[in-house]
Amino acid sequence: MKWFAIPLIFLAGPALADRGEYYGHMMDGYGVGMMFGPVLWLIVLGLVVAGVVWFIRQPGNSATPKSAGDAMAELDMRLARGDIDPEDYAARKKLLAE
Known part of the structure; x- marks a missing residue:
């Protein structure tokens, strides 16, 4: 029983770390991140593409x-x-x- 209780104590940590007397809701501090996360990744992807295009078009890097x-x-x-x-x-x- 002792070997079964120790892992349960560690697995209960995230549930005990929640604020309030209930488990919480989707908009309990994380909803904004989920809403703007894809926008952030599109910006990052656009910056990577712009960086590659800029690097290729630098003077001296022409393949012609x-x-x-x-x-x-x-x-x-x-x-x-x-x-x-x-x-x-x-x-x-x-x-x-x-």
């Missing part, structure tokens, strides 16, 4: 190849920095023009 204008600008910058010589510049510019 660069255009020839970008390649020409890069080639001009490499010549200006001295990374390539004028002959190599002319050969690469000819390839990009094709």
Whole structure:
């Protein structure tokens, strides 16, 4: 009997923790949370989707190849920095023009 009574004492805790002389009702402090809970999850889901879209659309994260204008600008910058010589510049510019 002792082994049966000890678990019952622990299981009775939530029932004894209720306020008042009765078990309580649905709107006894929790109803507002149940009413706005789905709205909160829709807001969280919208923020997650907006975050993913923002992360994908950041500059530098594009999956599209660069255009020839970008390649020409890069080639001009490499010549200006001295990374390539004028002959190599002319050969690469000819390839990009094709």
